[in-house]
Amino acid sequence: MSADPLHPPSTNPASGRTTARTAAVIPAAGRGVRLGPGAPKALRVLGGMPMLIHAVHAMADSRAVSLVVVVAPPDGAPEVRSLLDAHALPERTDVVVVPGGESRQESVKLGLDALPPGYDIVLVHDAARPLVPVDTVDAVIEAVRDGAPAVVPALPLADTVKQVEPAAPGEPEPVVATPDRSLLRAVQTPQGFDRATLVRAHETVRGDVTDDASMVEQLGLTVVTVPGHEEAFKVTRPLDMVLAEAVLARRRHNDGF
């Protein structure tokens, strides 16, 4: 890969270790059907600011992230560009906007295709997880820097989980198993990747998946976890908006605003 003169990899003078540059791809092209009627989910307002802007800030708050690629709703790229231009970001962070696709997987691929050379670590972060703390972002990046090809933030489950058999609509679903909860994790974003591995996964793995790490699993590589965070929850249903507003109010209170 050729070098980008604006954002050269940094070298630690003490260790001589060169730190790979990190970009974040934010899929934000979903409609938000489960949230109910309204604007595309990423453009809905939380604490006075579109959800997407919170998500971009969450990535840009990490000093390691110098490029953010926002994957906008397919016909919404100009609107998203204007929104981003209206909100200040750290000077060290460039933001590129591309139109997204029909599925999350397709949107992530379009974001990856827009990445310039020189970024060897890629985070993929849902716009729908606007409140992930920077410490979680940094923990993911650190684990990729330490050599893991794919890293996911994960939390233990609070509920017991049942596996069911599909049933006709309105009919009760028979339970067929109760997996050992201690071995299960709820997985969040940002998920972090060695760029070449993630590109290979998107180029070779076929079939529907619900996250990017599972594509790397299908390549036969080991994905590792780092501790996730309760505030990195995904805004999916209407109650999640209430929760997100409450988290923001608590942050404002703690910051003295």
Ligand SMILES: Nc1ccn([C@@H]2O[C@H](COP(=O)(O)OP(=O)(O)OP(=O)(O)O)[C@@H](O)[C@H]2O)c(=O)n1
């Ligand atoms: N075609 C799509 C579908 C989803 N996403 C993004 O993938 C993330 C996770 O998806 P989800 O929370 O399921 O969002 P939606 O698809 O918008 O939700 P729903 O299924 O309720 O419509 C979101 O940031 C969403 O914008 C995307 O970029 N392109």
Ligand SMILES: C[C@](O)(CO)[C@H](O)COP(=O)(O)O
């Ligand atoms: C990527 C993800 O957020 C990890 O938990 C999740 O799989 C996205 O799923 P969705 O059904 O597209 O919201």
